[in-house]
Amino acid sequence: MSRAPLAGRLALVVAGLCLGAPAQAQLSETQIRYDPVVLATTCELTPRDGALNYDQNTRRTISSEGTPGAVRATLSGLVGTGTPSGPVVTFENPTLIGGSPAVSEVRVGQGSYSQRQMVAFDRGANTLDVETDVRFQSVAAFPDGTYSATVDVMCFQAGF
Amino acid sequence: MLLGVALLPAGAARALSMAPLTLDTTTGYIQTANPTQRSLKVTLEVRLQIMDGDMAVPAAKPLSEEDFLKLIRIRPRSFTLAPGQKRSLPYKILDPEATPPLFLCSVANHSFYRLRVCSRWAGPSSAKAGRP
Numbered sequence: 001m002s003r004a005p006l007a008g009r010l011a012l013v014v015a016g017l018c019l020g021a022p023a024q025a026q027l028s029e030t031q032i033r034y035d036p037v038v039l040a041t042t043c044e045l046t047p048r049d050g051a052l053n054y055d056q057n058t059r060r061t062i063s064s065e066g067t068p069g070a071v072r073a074t075l076s077g078l079v080g081t082g083t084p085s086g087p088v089v090t091f092e093n094p095t096l097i098g099g100s101p102a103v104s105e106v107r108v109g110q111g112s113y114s115q116r117q118m119v120a121f122d123r124g125a126n127t128l129d130v131e132t133d134v135r136f137q138s139v140a141a142f143p144d145g146t147y148s149a150t151v152d153v154m155c156f157q158a159g160f
Numbered sequence: 161m162l163l164g165v166a167l168l169p170a171g172a173a174r175a176l177s178m179a180p181l182t183l184d185t186t187t188g189y190i191q192t193a194n195p196t197q198r199s200l201k202v203t204l205e206v207r208l209q210i211m212d213g214d215m216a217v218p219a220a221k222p223l224s225e226e227d228f229l230k231l232i233r234i235r236p237r238s239f240t241l242a243p244g245q246k247r248s249l250p251y252k253i254l255d256p257e258a259t260p261p262l263f264l265c266s267v268a269n270h271s272f273y274r275l276r277v278c279s280r281w282a283g284p285s286s287a288k289a290g291r292p
Contacts, residue, residue: 036248038191040180046195047174049272069272077179087181090217093274149272156263156278157181159209159216 043087043155044074050133052149059141062096064133064149071153073128075121086157092116094134098147101136106151108132174200176268178277183264186253190234190279192266194241202268204228204237207278209261218263218278231259257284 050069055061073089092115094106105113108130121128134149177193194200206228207218223231234251241247253259265278 035246036189036191038179038189038248040182042177042179042191042193043181043277044175044177044193044195045273045275045277047270047273047275049270071273074177092220150274151272152274152276154218154265154276154278155181156218156265156276157280159261159280159282160214 040077041075041087041157042077044076045089045153045155046072046074047153048072052134052147054142054147060138061135062099062101062142062147062149063135065135068131068133069151070129070131073121073130073155075126086160087155088118088120088158089128089130090116090118090154090156091130091132091151092154093150093152094136095150096134096136096147097149098145099136099138099142101138101142103135103137105135105137106132107135174198174268174270174275176200176202176266176275176277178266178279181277181279183251183253183279183281186256187251189248189250190264190266191246191248192241192277193246194243197243199243200241200268202239202241202266204234205265205267206231207263207265209263209280216261216280218265222265223262230254231262232264234264253281259284 048070050064051067052062052064053066054063071089075087091106091108094104094115096104105115106117107113108117108119111117113135117132119128119130132151134151136149173196175194175196177195179191192202205222207222209216210219228237231254232251233254234249239247251264259281261283262281263278264281265276268275
């Protein structure tokens with residue numbers, strides 16, 4: 001047997017050991033994942049309940065006047081300090097639970113009643129505090145019973 | 161007392177937040193959050209855009225579940241947020257070229273209010289490719 005073939009075989013053995021090393025290590029890899037974050041304007045609605053009262057003379061009106069509900073709408077994540085033009089808050093669908101009024105209305109602040117109200121953020125403001133009343137009117141006196149109410153509040157970016 | 165009018169529970173601290181307010185990409189995430197100390201059940205709904213004067217606003221009624229599923233893929237469509245929890249949900253506008261302007265809304269019920277925060281999809285002309 002010549003020296004050259006022996007050296008060749010040794011080289012093959014060494015090479016084999018080297019090539020086999022990574023496979024024997026069985027590297028274990030894992031990742032930590034993080035929930036994504038959305039970088040964008042956020043609207044947060046925080047309500048405060050009101051209470052209902054009724055006209056004790058006619059019993060034809062149930063309203064929250066004197067004990068209004070309220071909502072704080074907050075925009076955050078705005079880029080820069082510009083005016084948050086576009087986002088608005090609407091109040092609609094006043095609903096009396098327990099009765100069937102002829103007229104169901106909502107108002108913001110001391111404004112007039114209507115079926116739907118819309119409030120825009122003041123120029124440069126990121127917070128909107130709105131008191132809101134509901135009013136339900138019936139042609140005849142409301143019958144004895146227990147009544148409660150809801151109103152829908154929606155924050156969205158209006159299109160123009 | 162002849163007529164009883166219920167005093168509604170006061171101070172039941174609930175709140176709902178959602179971002180973004182506009183869906184600028186065909187795929188992406190919306191994020192809803194419950195910043196309060198009480199759990200909050202949230203449902204998603206889609207409303208088509210209508211014009212109120214010169215302003216684009218959500219329609220009065222949401223689409224049916226069936227029509228919702230034809231337009232946007234997002235799961236789950238109903239879930240509960242623990243106190244302080246945020247949740248990001250991937251969405252996909254299934255057929256951007258054919259999807260009309262609409263609003264994807266998070267809805268949470270409160271004793272006196274139904275809270276709704278909506279993201280506006282302005283239609284295919286405003287769409288960019290996204291990557292959830």
